Amino acid sequence: MSVQSLQPGWWKTPVHKEERIWITVALIWCILMTLIMPLWHVVGEHNPSAEYYRIAPEDFDKLTDEFIDKYKVGVEGDFAVVEPPAGADIFLRGSQWQWDPVLKLKVNETYRLHLSSIDVLHGMSIYPINLNFEAVPGYDYVLTITPTSTGTFNIICNEFCGISHHNMMGKIIVQ
Amino acid sequence: MAQENDSSGEPISKWEKFYDNIFLLFILGMGIPFTLYTIWGVYEIFSTPLSPLVN
Structure with a gap:
């Protein structure tokens, strides 16, 4: 529970532009980090094969x-x-x-x-x-x-x- | 009982009702990883080959 409860109807409130930017940056970073794991297994020189x-x-x-x-x-x-x-x-x-x-x-x-x-x-x-x-x-x-x-x-x-x-x-x- | 309409009188979205139900979120948050990790673990156990060094 947060200190300030959301008011009924919060689902329809538009997301602020700055929040959109942060969500986009975080999402791109997540995708990058996920891709790096299999990529590094191939190009990295010290990763053991399972x-x-x-x-x-x-x-x-x-x-x-x-x-x-x-x-x-x-x-x-x-x-x-x-x-x-x-x-x-x-x-x-x-x-x-x-x-x-x-x-x-x-x-x-x-x-x-x-x-x-x-x-x-x-x-x-x-x-x-x-x-x-x-x-x-x-x-x-x-x-x-x-x-x-x-x-x-x-x-x-x-x-x-x-x-x-x-x-x-x-x-x-x-x- | 959950409110059915917001301040403007419009019906509350089903997604809003879903995300406001913290106990349902808690159960899903525990249940989904438990189920998926258990399936993954059982799959790993049965898909791992026996050592060829042992007759």
């Missing part, structure tokens, strides 16, 4: 374990470090409260990164480049990635996932 599949969390867990066993080259803290060949299917598993394994990738090589969670919703956030993807239990989110610079990239969780959410960190090393 490739995702249904997968049981226990199956994703198993696939990640197999991936680790196949390409493990060492350990870092409690985590396995894996170095898969270029073009391989690589796996990153989110769970309370860790991202594993540590991925060692080669610069300018392309990989198919499978991202998922085996328990609750997690948010994979890669720093310092600020790339963000959802890790949803029951879904295999496939990202075709090509690291273009070397360095160590930290992964944090940006979806609150429980008491130790703030400690949930992982790593991608690009050489």
Whole structure:
């Protein structure tokens, strides 16, 4: 309810010229912003295509374990470090409260990164480049990635996932 | 009961009556997104393919 109630018959009151201008500007802006979303998906260089599949969390867990066993080259803290060949299917598993394994990738090589969670919703956030993807239990989110610079990239969780959410960190090393 | 005529005695437009009914607007504002998002969600669940990595 507004402070000043409209008088009966307000529907027939002509809209003021200035209000028409503002409505037109707002409408044009809305249309532009809506068009930019699909347009930017095509012309933007960092937009992932939505490739995702249904997968049981226990199956994703198993696939990640197999991936680790196949390409493990060492350990870092409690985590396995894996170095898969270029073009391989690589796996990153989110769970309370860790991202594993540590991925060692080669610069300018392309990989198919499978991202998922085996328990609750997690948010994979890669720093310092600020790339963000959802890790949803029951879904295999496939990202075709090509690291273009070397360095160590930290992964944090940006979806609150429980008491130790703030400690949930992982790593991608690009050489 | 809603007024049927304005100050000039003309009948009130049906659109004016519609937009003056805040409870109807509230119900539509909740009901339409609920229905559409539910349909969208169910469609997404059933249209997502199974992972080819799993037998």
